[in-house]
Each structure stands twice: as C-alpha cells, then as structure tokens.
Amino acid sequence: DTGVSQNPRHKITKRGQNVTFRCDPISEHNRLYWYRQTLGQGPEFLTYFQNEAQLEKSRLLSDRFSAERPKGSFSTLEIQRTEQGDSAMYLCASSPGHGITGGTDTQYFGPGTRLTVL
Amino acid sequence: AQSVAQPEDQVNVAEGNPLTVKCTYSVSGNPYLFWYVQYPNRGLQFLLKYITGDNLVKGSYGFEAEFNKSQTSFHLKKPSALVSDSALYFCAVRDGGGSTLGRLYFGRGTQLTVWP
Numbered sequence: 001d002t003g004v005s006q007n008p009r010h011k012i013t014k015r016g017q018n019v020t021f022r023c024d025p026i027s028e029h030n031r032l033y034w035y036r037q038t039l040g041q042g043p044e045f046l047t048y049f050q051n052e053a054q055l056e057k058s059r060l061l062s063d064r065f066s067a068e069r070p071k072g073s074f075s076t077l078e079i080q081r082t083e084q085g086d087s088a089m090y091l092c093a094s095s096p097g098h099g100i101t102g103g104t105d106t107q108y109f110g111p112g113t114r115l116t117v118l
Numbered sequence: 119a120q121s122v123a124q125p126e127d128q129v130n131v132a133e134g135n136p137l138t139v140k141c142t143y144s145v146s147g148n149p150y151l152f153w154y155v156q157y158p159n160r161g162l163q164f165l166l167k168y169i170t171g172d173n174l175v176k177g178s179y180g181f182e183a184e185f186n187k188s189q190t191s192f193h194l195k196k197p198s199a200l201v202s203d204s205a206l207y208f209c210a211v212r213d214g215g216g217s218t219l220g221r222l223y224f225g226r227g228t229q230l231t232v233w234p
Contacts, residue, residue: 004161033220042122042208042224043162056220091161104150104169104214107222109161 002026004110006092012116013082020078021113025094032075033107034067035091036060043091049075050097082117089114120145120213124225131199131232139194139228141209148214151192152222153183156206165207168192169214179203199232206230 005024013019025032030051035043046065047057051072061067064082069075079086089112095105121144131137143149150169154162166177173185183194192209206229210222 006161031220033222035222040226042210042226043222044224045221048220050220058221093162104167106152106164106167108164109154111159111161114159 004092004094004108006090006110006113008113009111010114010116012118014118015082015084017082018078018080019082019115020076021090021092021115023075023077023092023094023110025074025092026108029094029096029108030072031095031097031105031107032069033093033095034075034077035093037089037091037112038087046077079115082115084117087115087117120211120223122209122211122223122225124207124209124228126228127226128229128231131230133201133232133234134198137196137199137203137230137232139207139209139230141192141194141225142190143192143209143211144190145211145213149185149190149192150212150214151183151185152210152212153177153181153192153194154208154210156208156227162208165194199230201232201234204230204232 007022032049034046037043047067049069064080067077091112093107093109095107123142152167153165168175168185176182206227208227209225
C-alpha cells in the first residue's frame with residue numbers, strides 16, 4: 001500500500017505524559033499536513049510542511065505541540081505534558097506540492113492516530 | 119475569514135433514491151472546494167474537487183458536485199444512493215488567493231444514512 005501511514009493507530013496515555021506520533025506520507029509528496037479531529041467536528045488544521053520547512057502553524061498549535069519533518073520525508077508530532085483536552089484523532093495528509101499548482105493539490109489522508117488522555 | 123457550513127447534521131435517504139448533501143462556503147478569494155468521505159475509524163477519502171472550469175464536477179463512486187458561485191454553494195449529489203454510501207461526509211475549502219496556502223477549512227460533517 002502506497003498511501004499515507006500513521007503510527008501508532010491508537011495511543012492511551014496519562015495526563016502529563018509526552019506522546020509522539022509518526023506520519024509517513026505518500027512517496028515523493030512534498031507537502032505534509034497535520035490536522036486534529038474531535039468528536040462531532042471536522043478536521044482542524046494544525047501545521048504544514050513544504051519539504052522540511054514548516055511553513056504554517058495554526059494558533060491551535062500551542063507551545064506544548066511540536067512538529068518536525070527533518071529530512072523532508074516522514075514527520076513527527078509531539079505533545080508534551082498532555083491534557084485531557086488533547087484527546088482527539090490526529091490526522092496526517094500529504095500532497096504533491098510541486099510548482100505553482102501546489103495550491104490546487106488534493107490532500108490524501110492517513111488513517112489517523114486516536115489519542116486518549118486519561 | 120474562510121469557513122464552511124454543512125447545514126444538515128444528518129441526511130437519510132432510501133436506497134435507489136437521489137441524494138444531496140449540502141455545503142456552503144465563505145472565502146475572500148477564489149474557492150478551491152473539496153468533498154471527502156469518512157468511514158468509522160478511518161481517515162478521510164477524497165471524492166472530488168472543484169478548482170476552475172465546468173461547474174459540475176464528477177468524482178469517485180458516482181458522486182458529483184455542482185459549484186454555484188452566486189449562492190456560494192458546492193452541494194454533493196448522487197443520482198441513486200447505495201447502502202454502502204452510508205458514511206460521514208465533509209466539505210472543505212481552501213482560499214485560492216490567500217496566504218494560507220496549505221490549510222483546508224472543513225465543515226462539521228454530514229452523516230449520510232441510506233436504508234435498504
């Protein structure tokens with residue numbers, strides 16, 4: 001399967017712990033996005049990378065959240081000192097992002113990582 | 119500010135009947151519009167998009183959507199619903215002329231139920 005993959009699929013943690021999620025985009029996709037989805041809501045944008053550069057961050061991305069894409073391939077999203085309000089599905093997406101048409105690209109989503117903070 | 123509204127939380131339709139899932143949007147520039155479908159415990163699957171050109175866009179699984187600029191709408195349609203179409207549907211928009219080139223703005227979703 002050459003789609004977007006995310007690991008782990010489920011994570012249960014205790015409040016105050018740190019967690020890290022990984023996303024592997026579709027091969028040769030330059031753009032990578034993170035979204036958060038809570039129950040009954042649509043996905044909300046968190047951040048986006050063009051290759052290894054983090055180009056945009058939402059105000060939702062507090063200082064407890066950090067994302068990296070060190071070699072322009074996979075990405076990690078870390079949440080420090082988790083809170084119960086962080087419980088959500090974290091979705092990763094990728095798109096080709098080549099040239100001036102990158103803005104019209106389709107974003108392809110992974111299966112998500114469901115985080116439960118106890 | 120960019121936003122999407124899906125005015126119906128639920129849509130119920132009998133198998134074989136036509137279905138419509140409504141979406142309206144607000145952007146400051148040209149809208150790039152998308153429909154995604156989500157099955158339980160799964161990520162979002164792309165159905166179709168409107169960027170420019172013909173207002174009627176055809177997508178996967180027999181779905182289509184009509185872009186209406188004057189009504190700022192992008193309703194999803196299918197002539198004959200299947201039970202397997204039952205899922206959560208999301209409309210999303212990106213501002214083609216804005217500086218937020220990456221992000222999509224999603225609606226809250228519409229749960230479609232097709233009964234046999």
